[in-house]
Amino acid sequence: MVPFDFQPRTRVVFGQGTFERLGHLARDLGMRRVLLVADPGLVAAGYVTQAVRLLEAASIDADTFTEFGPNPDSNMAETGRQHAATFEPDSIVGLGGGSSLDCAKAINFLLSNGGTIADYRGYGKASEPLLPMIGVPTTAGTGSEAQSYAVISDAETHMKVACGDPSAAVKIAILDPNLTLTAPRHVTAMAGYDAIAHAVETTVTTRRTPMSDTFSHQAWHLLRDAFERVLLHPADIEARSAMLMGAHLAGAAIEQSMLGAAHACANPLTARYNLAHGLALALLLPHVVRWNGDIANARYATLLGSPRRRVRDEDAAEALARRLEDLAGTAGLSVTLRDSGVAEEALPDLAADAAKQWTGTFNPRPFDAAGALEIYRAAY
Numbered sequence: 100m101v102p103f104d105f106q107p108r109t110r111v112v113f114g115q116g117t118f119e120r121l122g123h124l125a126r127d128l129g130m131r132r133v134l135l136v137a138d139p140g141l142v143a144a145g146y147v148t149q150a151v152r153l154l155e156a157a158s159i160d161a162d163t164f165t166e167f168g169p170n171p172d173s174n175m176a177e178t179g180r181q182h183a184a185t186f187e188p189d190s191i192v193g194l195g196g197g198s199s200l201d202c203a204k205a206i207n208f209l210l211s212n213g214g215t216i217a218d219y220r221g222y223g224k225a226s227e228p229l230l231p232m233i234g235v236p237t238t239a240g241t242g243s244e245a246q247s248y249a250v251i252s253d254a255e256t257h258m259k260v261a262c263g264d265p266s267a268a269v270k271i272a273i274l275d276p277n278l279t280l281t282a283p284r285h286v287t288a289m290a291g292y293d294a295i296a297h298a299v300e301t302t303v304t305t306r307r308t309p310m311s312d313t314f315s316h317q318a319w320h321l322l323r324d325a326f327e328r329v330l331l332h333p334a335d336i337e338a339r340s341a342m343l344m345g346a347h348l349a350g351a352a353i354e355q356s357m358l359g360a361a362h363a364c365a366n367p368l369t370a371r372y373n374l375a376h377g378l379a380l381a382l383l384l385p386h387v388v389r390w391n392g393d394i395a396n397a398r399y400a401t402l403l404g405s406p407r408r409r410v411r412d413e414d415a416a417e418a419l420a421r422r423l424e425d426l427a428g429t430a431g432l433s434v435t436l437r438d439s440g441v442a443e444e445a446l447p448d449l450a451a452d453a454a455k456q457w458t459g460t461f462n463p464r465p466f467d468a469a470g471a472l473e474i475y476r477a478a479y
Contacts, residue, residue: 108268126158131189132188138196141237180209184210203232205262207230212225216251222248237279238279239346259370295323296380301358307355319345359391361380367456368436370452388420391463392416393464436475
């Protein structure tokens, strides 16, 4: 067994209507001046106004920052820091999808410790504790509220940078499935496939532990069964609940297990072609599962079937890859790299970039530029 050190840092408050407890939970943490970080879509949906109302009803001053995009970068984080510096918050609330939560954490790094976001690449680079945070996801995807990392794009290279610190973990995660009901279908689909990829990749990494296995497997079973339901019946609150809880558990698995080649190959596609992260994973993950098959078949088999009737280990990778392709098809994410506008001659450069990604170092099959090129060609 891989040794591990598991320390829960986040209180999880789950259930319909729990968003209404935001003000009281913030008061429990001693928050008095809150920077609310939320993407512009949540302003239009009315959630930002609601959050400010809840905070102010608890006698908490609130200021909002919404000037960032779907893939927040280092410049956006610095803009957020400058905005926050004039308000001088004592705490932060991240409201939205992974972009909101990651941007909130990145602002927190800069506000609490100065410098640039590149200074915090890796883990444990913050010299001072970050401000206390509450995370409120409105999509079932990244599970960022369960992680002590912020993933931010470098504004110049567009490559993603992972910055982690124990104090970057949110103090409280509010998981209210009602907040996911207004997500457009394509957002639900891409965020949900991201969560599925997290459950699959964390199951086989070289850093997986008995603790991460618990999170990965439960996440997979929740997500696998709910993904198609929530796409076919968007108002199904039980399916929404399962997706939100599954995404959170998959995020908790990442904290212990990290990720693998699918994310390493997906990041350059987002950087170079602005391909949505969930779509990139839908294109790549089945091919990565097949590529890992000879080494990871037995691990993939643990995700399939039941204890009484499980797919044979030697067939597991192919069976799982086909299941993942079926899920992508249901979501309308079943396309090729060629159909996505990626030039075939660009594949070697993409592979070189993928080989530099940190997540690739945890893949069960040793991963390098040659391996990345094989995966890209299979997806092409």
